[in-house]
Amino acid sequence: MIRLGVTGAAGRMGEAVIETAAGREDVEVAFGIDAADVEDVQGVPVYKPAAFADLLDSHEPDAVIDFTVPDAAIEFATDCADAGVPLVTGTTGHDDLQFETVAAASEQIPVLKATNFARGIQALLRTVSAAVEALPGYDIEVTETHHNGKRDAPSGTANTILEEIEDARGEDFEEVYGREGLQPREAGEVGVHVRRAGDIRGEHEIMLAGNDEAVTLTHRAEDRGVFAAGAIDAAVWLSDQDPGWYEFADVIDS
Template sequence: MTVVGVTGATGAMGRAVLETAKERDDVAVAFAVNRDPADGERVAGHAVHDAAALPDLLAEHQPEVVVGFTGPESSSEYAAACAEAGVGFVTGTTGLDDAEQSALREAAESVPVLWATNFSRGVSALRSALVEAVAALPEYDIELTETHHNRKRDAPSGTATTLLDDIDAVRSDADTGQDEESAGQRTYGREGEQPREDGEIGVHVRRAGGIRGEHEIMLAGNDEVLTLAHRAESRGVFAAGALDAAGWLAGRAPGTYEFADVIEGEP
């Protein structure tokens, strides 16, 4: 059994992590924290402590891993606290700037840190299929569309950015004959007269309702269209993946890890 602490406990993903952990027998939640929680607030049966008490809670309960989906600034602070306490850190926070990513790398010098833009096994499979498709169809046009709930802050999503990076990595290794300046260029939406450039990737972001997460990549050329897509039906998908990552990360050497390492490392 892996003992974890949970940050961002009252957020949508924090609640999902706590609810999911409640149904599992391989995870035990030592504590839950959030910034400025309401007096007496509880989530999935756990009292929610003020995040300012995180260092003391880490020292008192000594969890193996902290799991968190929070704002970028908070994620950096929690990573530093975990590094100081010698506790592993799993985070699915997206929208990190260079300084915040650097904070995670700094923490990874002392403890194992696993950062992923998506903890879905389906998205992991999508990434593998996408890499294969882009390599097989180097001259096809590519368009990516992602849709999330109306409260999501970062756009495009962290998952979409990861998929775009995967595409760029494949095409940078391939000789497509495209102009170097236009190849891999990301065009965010279109308006007015905007003819498509060779190698450009169209990126389209939609925010509406309570949609958990949808990503679709279209590859078109040679009078045919190939579409790769993933839709999450519940946040529990991501929560389960994050807890799987925590169990895998516990006891590992300091360093940076990815969710793919979790999947590839399973028997």
């Protein structure tokens, strides 16, 4: 059994992690952290962010799972590095500088950062790569849909899909975010479309079209539990690793 700290404990994903952990025998959540004024989530005590470093010292968790916002995530990464506690972070929307700060922590501790902890997304990424390589010259459009509370756009997962397309094509391309007015498609560009509505957990669709045919690859998360379970699997795996930078594919492949 490993012990976890959860940052963003009162948020949509933090709550899902605590709920999922309660149903498992290999983990327990020792404490939560959140900016919101909440005393506990499902019986797990929740503290303010200023208490985080002290809680790492007093509770000595085996790993921290973070689902917050980029500004907070980089502070938690630095505190985890100082305390020697492995960090799993699913927070998305970092700019380059924020990303580098999280990456720097991996010189001292194991850090696993993933834009999506669904196993199906790992399969989708591999399928996208195979489809792009098999269909050179086809037009590609990426569409993602999330709930109306999501802060960053396009989603971190959509950005990961775009990186996968770039790797598979072996060359840079222009990303066109939505289209309006007179804006004919240019050869090679990839359209990126973002929808925000209701409580949709997360949908990603990649369309490849050409040669009088279209191929559509879609992943749809039905419940936040899929991300929570993946993040917990990642924390269990990461708690045994050496300092370094890891991806969710490392967990799946192992």
